[in-house]
Amino acid sequence: MPLGGGQSIGASCYYLKLGNSNILLDCGVGFQDGVPFAPNFHALLSTPYVQSLAQISHVFISHAHLDHAGRLPDFLLENQNAAVFMTDMTFNLIDHQLSNFQQNEYAVKRELLNARVTRVSYAQQIPFGKCRATFVQAGHVPGAMMTLLEYRNRRILYTGDYSIADTPFTSGCHIPTVDIDILILCGVHARHSSYRRSHGKLPYIVQKIKRLIREKRSVFYHIRQLSKGLELLALLNSSLDVPIYLDDFALRLSERLETQFIRVRRENNFPLGVEHKKFPNIVLSRDPRFPFDPRYERLDEDFSLHDDFNDIVEFVKKINPKTAVVVHSPPSSDPFDETIEQTLMNDADCRTQFVFAAEGESYIF
Numbered sequence: 001m002p003l004g005g006g007q008s009i010g011a012s013c014y015y016l017k018l019g020n021s022n023i024l025l026d027c028g029v030g031f032q033d034g035v036p037f038a039p040n041f042h043a044l045l046s047t048p049y050v051q052s053l054a055q056i057s058h059v060f061i062s063h064a065h066l067d068h069a070g071r072l073p074d075f076l077l078e079n080q081n082a083a084v085f086m087t088d089m090t091f092n093l094i095d096h097q098l099s100n101f102q103q104n105e106y107a108v109k110r111e112l113l114n115a116r117v118t119r120v121s122y123a124q125q126i127p128f129g130k131c132r133a134t135f136v137q138a139g140h141v142p143g144a145m146m147t148l149l150e151y152r153n154r155r156i157l158y159t160g161d162y163s164i165a166d167t168p169f170t171s172g173c174h175i176p177t178v179d180i181d182i183l184i185l186c187g188v189h190a191r192h193s194s195y196r197r198s199h200g201k202l203p204y205i206v207q208k209i210k211r212l213i214r215e216k217r218s219v220f221y222h223i224r225q226l227s228k229g230l231e232l233l234a235l236l237n238s239s240l241d242v243p244i245y246l247d248d249f250a251l252r253l254s255e256r257l258e259t260q261f262i263r264v265r266r267e268n269n270f271p272l273g274v275e276h277k278k279f280p281n282i283v284l285s286r287d288p289r290f291p292f293d294p295r296y297e298r299l300d301e302d303f304s305l306h307d308d309f310n311d312i313v314e315f316v317k318k319i320n321p322k323t324a325v326v327v328h329s330p331p332s333s334d335p336f337d338e339t340i341e342q343t344l345m346n347d348a349d350c351r352t353q354f355v356f357a358a359e360g361e362s363y364i365f
Contacts, residue, residue, distance in 0.1 A: 062160020
C-alpha cells in the first residue's frame with residue numbers, strides 16, 4: 001500500500017506485509033507550496049493489517065533525499081520498536097539535512113536516529129522473522145541502496161530512487177542476477193516516453209550558467225535540496241574555472257562526503273562570506289534571501305536526478321520481474337506519451353505485468 005508517493009512525488013512511503021512482518025519502504029516528507037506534509041498513515045490504520053503504528057517492525061530507507069527520509073524521525077517518536085536500516089553514507093547525509101531542515105527541533109530526534117538505526121553495507125544480509133533482506137547499490141546519490149527481500153521462496157526488490165547510468169558522485173546501480181518476482185519500482189518518468197535526460201532541467205541550468213558567465217554576469221543559484229546543489233557544483237567544477245562560493249550548509253555537506261573519499265570541492269570553491277570575491281562568480285546557497293545586486297542573475301529552478309524513460313525501460317528489461325509495481329510516478333501532461341507498460345507490452349522477451357499503484361490502495365500478490 002502506498003502511503004505517499006504513489007502516482008505523485010513527495011512523502012514516499014510504502015507499506016509491505018510479509019507474513020508477520022510489517023515493513024515500511026522509505027518514510028519521506030513532501031512539500032506543497034512550501035508547506036510540509038506526511039505520508040497518510042491514517043489510510044494504513046484503516047486497514048485490517050495494523051491497528052497501531054507500533055506494529056511496524058522494520059523500516060528500510062533507500063537514500064538521503066527528504067522526500068524519502070524526512071519523516072523518519074517523527075515516525076520513530078510514535079514507534080518505539082521498529083528496526084531501521086540504511087547505509088552509513090545515507091545516515092550521515094540525512095543527519096546533516098535534517099539538522100538544517102528541522103534545526104532546533106532535531107536534537108531529541110538525532111538521539112533517536114543514533115539509537116535506532118542499523119547502518120548496513122551493500123551485499124550485507126539481514127535475516128528477520130521468516131524474511132531476509134539484502135542491500136544493493138542503487139546509484140542516484142551516494143549511499144543509495146535497493147532492498148531485496150526474500151520471503152517464502154519469493155523475491156521482492158524495492159528500488160528507491162536509482163540510476164542505471166553514472167552520476168557525478170556515483171556509479172550506476174548494480175543489477176541483481178537472481179530472479180525477481182515483484183519489482184517495486186520508483187519510476188518517476190515511467191509514464192513519460194518523450195522525456196530524455198538531455199532535455200531535463202539540469203543540463204539547461206548548467207548551460208544557462210555558462211552563458212551568463214560568458215556574458216560577464218554573476219549567478220546566484222538557490223539550492224532547494226543540498227545534495228542536488230552538490231551535484232550541480234560537480235558539473236560546474238568540471239566545466240568552469242570561475243570562483244564558486246558555497247554557503248555553510250553546502251560546505252558542511254561537502255565535508256561529510258569528502259570524509260567518505262568522495263571529492264566535491266576544487267581550488268576555485270570558497271566559503272560564502274569571504275571578502276576576496278572576483279567577478280563574475282557563482283553563489284550556491286539554500287538561503288533564498290540573497291541581497292539584491294545588479295551584477296547577479298538569480299536562478300531558482302529545481303531539477304531531477306532520475307533516470308529518463310529509456311533508462312527505465314532498459315532497467316525493467318534487465319530485471320524482467322513477473323510483476324512491476326510502479327510508484328513515485330506522476331502522470332504525463334503530454335497526451336502522446338506512452339507508459340512503460342504500453343512500450344513493453346509487445347516485447348516478446350518481457351514477461352512483466354505492470355501495476356501503477358495508487359496511494360491508499362492495497363494490493364495483494
